[in-house]
Amino acid sequence: MASNSRKNIKFQSSGNFTGIRLTEPSSYAAGFTGVKVALQHTFKEMGISRAMKTLGHMNQTEGFDCPGCAWPDPEKPSKIAEYCENGAKALAEEATTHTLDNAFFSNYSIQEISTWSDYKIGKSGRLIAPMILKPESNHYEEITWLEAYRIIADHLHALESPDEAIFYTSGRSSNEAAFLYGLFARAFGTNNMPDCSNMCHESSGVALTETLGIGKGSVKLEDFEEAEVVLVIGQNPGTNHPRMLSALEKCKSKGGKIISINPLQEAGLIRFRNPQQVSGMLGSGVELTDVYLQVKINQDVALLKLIQKKLSTLDQVDQQVFDRDFIAEYTEGYEKLMRDLDQYTEQELLERCGVAESKIDQAVNLLAHPKKIIICWAMGLTQHKNGVDNIKECVNLLLLKGSLGKPGAGTCPVRGHSNVQGDRSVGIMHFVSAELNKAIKNTFGFDAPEKPGVDVVHAIPAMHSGKAKVFIGLGGNFVSAASDTEYTAAALQACDLTVQISTKLNRSHLVTGKTALILPTLGRSEKDLKNGAQRHFTVENSMGIVHQSKGFLEPISDKVKSEPEIIGDLAGTFFRGNHPVDWKKLGNDYDLLREKLGEVISQFKDINTKSKGSGFYLPNNVRDLDFSKLPNQKAQFSVTPLPNHELREHEFLLMSIRSHDQFNTTIYGLDDRYRGIHNERRVLFMNPEDMQLLALKKMEVVNISSFYDSQERKVFNFLVIPYQIPKGNLAAYFPETNPLVPIHEFAEKSNTPISKSIRVSVEKAV
Numbered sequence: 001m002a003s004n005s006r007k008n009i010k011f012q013s014s015g016n017f018t019g020i021r022l023t024e025p026s027s028y029a030a031g032f033t034g035v036k037v038a039l040q041h042t043f044k045e046m047g048i049s050r051a052m053k054t055l056g057h058m059n060q061t062e063g064f065d066c067p068g069c070a071w072p073d074p075e076k077p078s079k080i081a082e083y084c085e086n087g088a089k090a091l092a093e094e095a096t097t098h099t100l101d102n103a104f105f106s107n108y109s110i111q112e113i114s115t116w117s118d119y120k121i122g123k124s125g126r127l128i129a130p131m132i133l134k135p136e137s138n139h140y141e142e143i144t145w146l147e148a149y150r151i152i153a154d155h156l157h158a159l160e161s162p163d164e165a166i167f168y169t170s171g172r173s174s175n176e177a178a179f180l181y182g183l184f185a186r187a188f189g190t191n192n193m194p195d196c197s198n199m200c201h202e203s204s205g206v207a208l209t210e211t212l213g214i215g216k217g218s219v220k221l222e223d224f225e226e227a228e229v230v231l232v233i234g235q236n237p238g239t240n241h242p243r244m245l246s247a248l249e250k251c252k253s254k255g256g257k258i259i260s261i262n263p264l265q266e267a268g269l270i271r272f273r274n275p276q277q278v279s280g281m282l283g284s285g286v287e288l289t290d291v292y293l294q295v296k297i298n299q300d301v302a303l304l305k306l307i308q309k310k311l312s313t314l315d316q317v318d319q320q321v322f323d324r325d326f327i328a329e330y331t332e333g334y335e336k337l338m339r340d341l342d343q344y345t346e347q348e349l350l351e352r353c354g355v356a357e358s359k360i361d362q363a364v365n366l367l368a369h370p371k372k373i374i375i376c377w378a379m380g381l382t383q384h385k386n387g388v389d390n391i392k393e394c395v396n397l398l399l400l401k402g403s404l405g406k407p408g409a410g411t412c413p414v415r416g417h418s419n420v421q422g423d424r425s426v427g428i429m430h431f432v433s434a435e436l437n438k439a440i441k442n443t444f445g446f447d448a449p450e451k452p453g454v455d456v457v458h459a460i461p462a463m464h465s466g467k468a469k470v471f472i473g474l475g476g477n478f479v480s481a482a483s484d485t486e487y488t489a490a491a492l493q494a495c496d497l498t499v500q501i502s503t504k505l506n507r508s509h510l511v512t513g514k515t516a517l518i519l520p521t522l523g524r525s526e527k528d529l530k531n532g533a534q535r536h537f538t539v540e541n542s543m544g545i546v547h548q549s550k551g552f553l554e555p556i557s558d559k560v561k562s563e564p565e566i567i568g569d570l571a572g573t574f575f576r577g578n579h580p581v582d583w584k585k586l587g588n589d590y591d592l593l594r595e596k597l598g599e600v601i602s603q604f605k606d607i608n609t610k611s612k613g614s615g616f617y618l619p620n621n622v623r624d625l626d627f628s629k630l631p632n633q634k635a636q637f638s639v640t641p642l643p644n645h646e647l648r649e650h651e652f653l654l655m656s657i658r659s660h661d662q663f664n665t666t667i668y669g670l671d672d673r674y675r676g677i678h679n680e681r682r683v684l685f686m687n688p689e690d691m692q693l694l695a696l697k698k699m700e701v702v703n704i705s706s707f708y709d710s711q712e713r714k715v716f717n718f719l720v721i722p723y724q725i726p727k728g729n730l731a732a733y734f735p736e737t738n739p740l741v742p743i744h745e746f747a748e749k750s751n752t753p754i755s756k757s758i759r760v761s762v763e764k765a766v
């Protein structure tokens, strides 16, 4: 492997402790503390008046879309403030007034910066000028945009095949930027377009496409007001989608019930104090979950099968539990599913999922007669070997109940990044769509490649083995987000060139190819100005609404460019005018770009006019109960096997989760307030009985190892915290635990790394 000569770069935050303080886990989310913490973060990074003015524009119809999660805005945003604590933190992180000037990069070598924690690296400030790390050098230096484009173009021209380049996308890019980026990759000649979705909701996309014919959810925000029951499975909305709690609160106020399925009792699912209401700020808040099923890690299939089995038994009594008309008219595979359920005894399913039968019976009773059910889920279901099956079992339950294609019912995969769904809709994908290629040919006059490209877990070995030599990242932090950190780091370091289009400094700017470039870009909250006029872009939220977003703040520096401009200029430099597409024009004129998007992808037709105001819904066949794309034109029931982990004695399943103070690899702070952890990230949540078994004391220091393909992977120095988690299960934070996730272990069909069920053992650190 042709690794570059730079030595001593740290791939990860150090194993040093930061001074832990423990409190009791919280029994409610948000309330006054949430508002206070939100304001503290924004004031510190942005100053009081700038923060208050900017927050007032977030998620408002004429304002900008929150750079945090993808939860939709209400049709009539609240006048007070349509944001949450973690949205405010995301804004503070992006709109900080701290900047990284040339003195910063000449003072600190990449080696030195790499010894800092992710928290400190992120806090250093915004990137404000294009920078280059030359071969053999250990310091970034400023470079002109023109030189930067030339270097990339030269590297791309030097490749033997277009498949030697990787075009990664994180989910914060606008529809405009992502469409243009995908177009450039295809014009260059490759489908090597891994994206963060591969590590995230890809399992949902695969499962939903195979069963329902569309890889997205079917519910709308208002459906939560009509739902009789909402299941929240493998998701921690109090931290990761706080505005979803308002929707759950509305559901409850209309008499709906909530069932939560999670190995941890997450505060946000227990009780919610709505900070937009006086009663929420001062009162005791609303109890959200009616039945809490503390399932063992990755035993959701067993639990969902048991629920279906018990429902089937009830249905045999009164024939009122399953929606027979719906099953007959719209579905296929019901008998096969029933035969499969007959194979299992209730007892074996019960033992596997580890939940008290009385609780499951309560959930079954809640589900028995309602026909308006919503199932919400996130990473707790997708990031397992059988991630696709997990979601198919959710679909089974909805099909049995006829809970699709009507108000108050449906699928709700709760997306992560604020535009990850839009990026896929506009063509960011590693697989080939003949329809898309044909439309590109018609509109732009070039042939897009017909060979599938690599996704995340295949891009890394390609770089590792030298098959791919250039990596370009449109946002994100690839080295910290992907699995098997050490292997991924070596893969990036084997590249000739790595390019990051970014707002903030992160570890992927330090773990680089021989030459590395940083191309600084505007954040969401900033005005995107061209010749004095302000441009806007569009995004798609978790429920398929496409709407516009318009920045509010003055740009952090006049050297920072918008993403479409960067891509257009880069493509223009690469093709030197020898291409049917006028790249520079397209990257500058967003109206034209959107018009072309509408020509190529018909669901975006008229996007220029339709995306104004509260925007428009993209078509969704499930909402119309149109399953014509599926076998026999029916929605599909699925038969799935039970997962099998073959744990040996003293082995555990570890889930890598988010703390309350992070956005993926961006660390806002060192607290995980709801879980009672303060000022420390190196913690391992463990059941007290397991601690006893291993003779571990509270706060004892341990190392964690995983064993796969006869290799030991190890992370060091974690403090053991006794916690209410099922026996045999462990939890610790991402990205600290990413070195444990083996590169070759990922979900069947979706290839999503197994970040939520890593087989590990624990030893005392000496």
Ligand SMILES: Nc1nc2c(c(=O)[nH]1)N[C@H]1C(S)=C(S)[C@@H](COP(=O)(O)OP(=O)(O)OC[C@H]3O[C@@H](n4cnc5c(=O)[nH]c(N)nc54)[C@H](O)[C@@H]3O)O[C@H]1N2
Pocket: 068, 069, 070, 086, 200, 233, 234, 235, 236, 237, 239, 240, 241, 261, 262, 263, 264, 266, 295, 296, 297, 298, 299, 300, 378, 379, 380, 381, 415, 416, 417, 655, 656, 657, 658, 659, 660, 662, 663, 664, 756
């Ligand atoms: N503030 C903030 N917001 C975010 C993010 C962030 O980092 N910070 N990240 C964004 C992104 S990209 C995403 S994808 C989403 C992630 O949102 P989540 O999926 O909510 O995030 P995780 O912390 O990964 O939490 C997974 C939850 O699943 C549970 N879980 C783990 N394994 C299992 C299992 O086997 N079965 C069940 N039933 N539950 C399980 C965990 O206990 C945890 O509550 O959030 C988005 N929003």
Ligand SMILES: Nc1nc2c(c(=O)[nH]1)N[C@H]1C(S)=C(S)[C@@H](COP(=O)(O)OP(=O)(O)OC[C@H]3O[C@@H](n4cnc5c(=O)[nH]c(N)nc54)[C@H](O)[C@@H]3O)O[C@H]1N2
Pocket: 170, 171, 172, 173, 196, 197, 199, 200, 201, 379, 383, 416, 417, 474, 475, 476, 477, 478, 480, 481, 482, 501, 502, 503, 504, 505, 506, 521, 522, 523, 524, 563, 656, 657, 658, 663, 664, 665, 666, 734, 735, 737, 738, 741, 755
């Ligand atoms: N072990 C483990 N690993 C995981 C997960 C897990 O739960 N466990 N979760 C996975 C999931 S769900 C996801 S989505 C991935 C996330 O993977 P990524 O999307 O690659 O990672 P992020 O941390 O979200 O990327 C943050 C960086 O994006 C840049 N950025 C922020 N805003 C913008 C912008 O507007 N434009 C541009 N160009 N850049 C911007 C900043 O430089 C910032 O440092 O991680 C995955 N990895």
Ligand SMILES: [Mo]
Pocket: 196, 199, 200, 201, 415, 416, 417
């Ligand atoms: Mo995600």
